[in-house]
Amino acid sequence: MSRTMLFVQRELAGSLRARWFLAYSAVFLAGGLLLATFGMGDITVYGFRGFAKAFTGLVHLALLFVPLMALFPAAAAIAEDRESGALEYVLAQPVTFGEVYAGKLGGVSLAVLLSMTLGFGAAGAVAVLRGVPPGLVAILYAFVVLLALVFVALGLCFSTIAGSRARAVTFGILVWLVLVALGTLGVMVAFVRWGLPEQLLVTWSFLNPVEAFRMGVVSALDADLSLLGPVGARVAARFGAAGTATLSGLSLAAWVALPGLIGWRLFRAHG
Amino acid sequence: MKRLGVLLLSVQAAQLTVGPGGTYASIQAALDAARPGDTVRVAAGVYHEHPVIDRPVVLLGAPGAVIDGDGRGVVLTVNAAATTVRGFIIRGSGANQSREHAGILVTDADGVIIADNRLEDVLFGIYLKESDHAVVEANEIVGKNLAMPLRGDGIRLWYSHEGRLNDNRVIRSRDVVIWFCNGTEVRDNLVRDSRYGLHYMYSDHNRFEGNRFIANHVGAFIMYSSDITFRDNLFADARGTTGRGLGFKDADGITAIGNVLVKNAVGISIDNSPTSVDVVNEFRDNVIAYNDVGVWMLPSVHDNHFVGNQFIDNVQPVGISGGGTALANVWRDNYWSEYAGFDERRDGHGDTPFVFERLSDDLLAKHEPLLLFNLSLAASTLNTLSRVFPLLQPQPIVVDSLPRIVPTLSTEVGARHGSPLAAAGFLAAALVAAASVPRLRRLGRGKS
Amino acid sequence: MIRVGGLTKRFGMHLILDRLDLSVTKGERVALLGLNGAGKTTLMRCLLGLIPFDGSLSIAGQDVRANGREARARLGYVPQRAPHFDGSFAEMIEFFTRLRGVEPAAVESRLESLGLAPAEHGEKPVRALSGGMLQKVLLALALGADVPLLLLDEPTANLDPRARREFLRALQSVDHDTTILLASHRFADVQAVADRLLVLHGGRIAFDGSVATLRDRVGDAVTLWVKVPTDVRERARQHLESLALPAVLSNGSAIGVRVDHAARADVLVELRQRAIPVEDFWTEVPSLQDLLENVLGLGERS
Structure with missing residues (x-):
């Protein structure tokens, strides 16, 4: 077995042994099941069902839980080992920095993925049984996974930079707050106050991984994005539903790659 | 009087036959030979011509009788009252919008019956100008496969009163237009994949029943008219920024009962209606479900009575353009899926009024581009903030003093619509994940 | 290597x-x-x-x-x-x-x-x-x-x-x-x-x-600490200094002298002869700090 896989295994097992991680997964599972069971009307009108409202619940659940669930173990992964001296000892073994970093990234990602699959699989099964198109659930799951990976990569990057676990986690939560709510609120306030150009709203919606996630999911739900008002409709007219989803996916992928790369380089430079 | 004359004439009507085995080789030749009231029977076959009917006849197509305009001009022109056209496939009109190239063009001819035809590859489908008492029934109209701005109308009624449109299917067209027509009845038609399912202006005393408007930009839009009844129609899937199931502008005396508005960008939109004083618009027992916005109003709209409707899982049940309230209208006895109260009195109604207010909706309505952030966590944060700080709370959009506690629609069991196979797949993924956790936690423990 | x-x-x-x-x-x-x-x-x-x-x-x-x-x-x-x-x-x-x-x-x-x-x-x-x-x-x-x-x-x-x-x-x-x-x-x-x-x-x-080599330079030196009554401390100190030992240190109540390991008893005898009562005594092996500062002469860099 390769050394990277050894680190992946070790990190994965470590994450899964953490009690809070299991608790978080359980809450996520319960929340998803509750929403899928009670969060949407069962009424089919002339064969029509709408899922926008039910989906809003799932999207919000995902935005509240997924990033934090990914952030905590990732932020701890390097900083904690550095604090305890374990990192120095591990790096003193015949391994490369890349192997250690990849192991951390892979291990935490797998743990988070497992937890997502458990929660979303169960909630998705209920939702699909209750008439939600499976494709919609699958797309939501795909975007949730991407979102989770974004925050794993960010967390690990902070973990590399920050002096301690506590600081990495604190920084992670701050960034989460900005990405998830404060940033967008700021953009909204700025728009109301100074009338930002529309392009800036669109740019923010694609650049912020949390909003990109929302754009992607909504484009799967509502092909012409009329849910997102006139600007949303213009986005749909310009890129199409598939284009919007692809752009969102690319933005999320960039948010995985960039912090991943930055973290790795910093890790290599400073240990 | 005209009608009676036609009836008398038909007593001694002759039959003319066209096509293989018939007397005439072309339809036009038979029409030219026919006397008023005669019947022209057309055998199966493709007739490349542009017939013009200038005397009252009954033109009957046998199954397989096709009139093909070869992509030029109007295919069939009717200029005589009391004419019947039935049983044809009519195809290949020209594509010039300003010349109104149509499959069937009826001008100044009352009492025409157009039934059981199929119109294909036509710019306009059936176009009636100044022709009262028309019956347009059980036709199927499929427009040319053109970009929306280049298409013509599937059915167009122009200054044609007391018409009947029944059981027609209009697909991939621009609009079904009714302008300047009073006393029309429109029943059991289907319009889909078009622009306006019904484009309606300056027409009074009209009635719409059992029609289905599906996946058009707009289901039906009613302007500058009064005394209009909508019963048991379906308005579904009108999407896009301007998507509306049913829209009203300057419309008085509307009665909308038992309609279903589902999955539209906006279910019902109301602008300056009713426009006259002492007039009320009545919306009763409609189902307004799964729309982005259930009912969308301009701020000054008043005197619409919403009673006994069911608002189910609309992303926003009621919205006001530019923000504000809908309290100048009557809201009573409706079901709202957002309602969170209880029925301790057991009278089928919640014990507390349904009050709908959302800071985010208010803000986003005031600044429409911000709708881009609809469904975001930031928007919900705003609502939470407004609940914590009452100062931020906007005026309620809607207050229903007596909300219903349960919907009266039957709840269908989801499993019948769900896909058990896919569900099993998701469940299996979850189970595999759950089952692997204990094993993965032991990774690195013991020998392996 | x-x-x-x-x-x-x-x-x-x-x-x-x-x-x-x-x-x-x-x-x-x-x-x-x-x-x-x-x-x-x-x-x-x-x-x-x-x-x-x-x-x-x-x-x-x-x-x-x-x-x-x-x-x-x-x-x-x-x-x-x-x-x-x-x-x-x-x-x-x-x-x-x-x-x-x-x-x-x-x-x-x-x-x-x-x-x-x-x-x-x-x-x-x-x-x-x-x-x-x-x-x-x-x-x-x-x-x-x-x-x-x-x-x-x-x-x-x-x-x-x-x-x-x-x-x-x-x-x-x-x-x-x-x-x-x-x-x-x-x-x-x-x-x-x-x-x-x-x-x-x-x-x-x-x-x-x-x-x-280092040990040679350090020798066998230890520090002998003696505790004497307060009233005779100054006298004891002067006497020890007069013996020309490498260093005489003081730490509040005790006086320290650096001597060869073998010669530490002599100091006690010397004090006894001068009728200076010794209440307590102990020896201290030089710390690395001592060694570096005092033997190699490496002070703080400032």
Whole structure:
């Protein structure tokens, strides 16, 4: 077995042994099941069902839980080992920095993925049984996974930079707050106050991984994005539903790659 | 009087036959030979011509009788009252919008019956100008496969009163237009994949029943008219920024009962209606479900009575353009899926009024581009903030003093619509994940 | 085994290692001494390739910067503080042996010879092991890999005296062709293990020689502390100074004099003869700090 896989295994097992991680997964599972069971009307009108409202619940659940669930173990992964001296000892073994970093990234990602699959699989099964198109659930799951990976990569990057676990986690939560709510609120306030150009709203919606996630999911739900008002409709007219989803996916992928790369380089430079 | 004359004439009507085995080789030749009231029977076959009917006849197509305009001009022109056209496939009109190239063009001819035809590859489908008492029934109209701005109308009624449109299917067209027509009845038609399912202006005393408007930009839009009844129609899937199931502008005396508005960008939109004083618009027992916005109003709209409707899982049940309230209208006895109260009195109604207010909706309505952030966590944060700080709370959009506690629609069991196979797949993924956790936690423990 | 050329390391404005040159040959046992902050740990980290540096550095012919993994494959490392490891004793052994591609049996036999039977401790969580046991585990892991070089960074700093003795004994029993570099600030450790001393000061090597050489310079000097009644303290002090001893120190209630180990009784006799009553006395072996400051004359750099 390769050394990277050894680190992946070790990190994965470590994450899964953490009690809070299991608790978080359980809450996520319960929340998803509750929403899928009670969060949407069962009424089919002339064969029509709408899922926008039910989906809003799932999207919000995902935005509240997924990033934090990914952030905590990732932020701890390097900083904690550095604090305890374990990192120095591990790096003193015949391994490369890349192997250690990849192991951390892979291990935490797998743990988070497992937890997502458990929660979303169960909630998705209920939702699909209750008439939600499976494709919609699958797309939501795909975007949730991407979102989770974004925050794993960010967390690990902070973990590399920050002096301690506590600081990495604190920084992670701050960034989460900005990405998830404060940033967008700021953009909204700025728009109301100074009338930002529309392009800036669109740019923010694609650049912020949390909003990109929302754009992607909504484009799967509502092909012409009329849910997102006139600007949303213009986005749909310009890129199409598939284009919007692809752009969102690319933005999320960039948010995985960039912090991943930055973290790795910093890790290599400073240990 | 005209009608009676036609009836008398038909007593001694002759039959003319066209096509293989018939007397005439072309339809036009038979029409030219026919006397008023005669019947022209057309055998199966493709007739490349542009017939013009200038005397009252009954033109009957046998199954397989096709009139093909070869992509030029109007295919069939009717200029005589009391004419019947039935049983044809009519195809290949020209594509010039300003010349109104149509499959069937009826001008100044009352009492025409157009039934059981199929119109294909036509710019306009059936176009009636100044022709009262028309019956347009059980036709199927499929427009040319053109970009929306280049298409013509599937059915167009122009200054044609007391018409009947029944059981027609209009697909991939621009609009079904009714302008300047009073006393029309429109029943059991289907319009889909078009622009306006019904484009309606300056027409009074009209009635719409059992029609289905599906996946058009707009289901039906009613302007500058009064005394209009909508019963048991379906308005579904009108999407896009301007998507509306049913829209009203300057419309008085509307009665909308038992309609279903589902999955539209906006279910019902109301602008300056009713426009006259002492007039009320009545919306009763409609189902307004799964729309982005259930009912969308301009701020000054008043005197619409919403009673006994069911608002189910609309992303926003009621919205006001530019923000504000809908309290100048009557809201009573409706079901709202957002309602969170209880029925301790057991009278089928919640014990507390349904009050709908959302800071985010208010803000986003005031600044429409911000709708881009609809469904975001930031928007919900705003609502939470407004609940914590009452100062931020906007005026309620809607207050229903007596909300219903349960919907009266039957709840269908989801499993019948769900896909058990896919569900099993998701469940299996979850189970595999759950089952692997204990094993993965032991990774690195013991020998392996 | 170790070749260091012009090794320079700065942290911001601070120059920690200043153009250091060093060569250690196979089988040498080298002690690295220095005051806190002299750069011992930094040098260790450079040798391990954990931090970037200027200059050249190779271990067993492998360039640390270009070929860090290969260099590290040729050394075993025992840090001052055992790493936190979430898991059992047996898991830790398994993880690190698999990481190095070493036979667990090799480590297990080392453990047994160090008095730690894996069968007995295997299921214990690592955090339940004592510091002494953990340091032995790390030593066993390093030795089990059968590497030509051992790097030890203050390995006994957190151990109680008994554990320290045991650890040093284990270290003494290491194969003679294994090269050892031991960073320490305990002279006793150094004496027990090393035959060559390096003293790091101000980012450079201030002393490089055998232990015997240093001992010669230190001699057998100890510090004898005597406690006398307050009313005669000044008289006692003057008398001791008149004996022209190397140094007379004072620490509140006691007076200290540096004397040869063998001559310490003479001082007491001398005081007795002067009718100065001695209430208490004790001797103190010079600390490394003393050694460096007073013997090598390395004061604080300021």
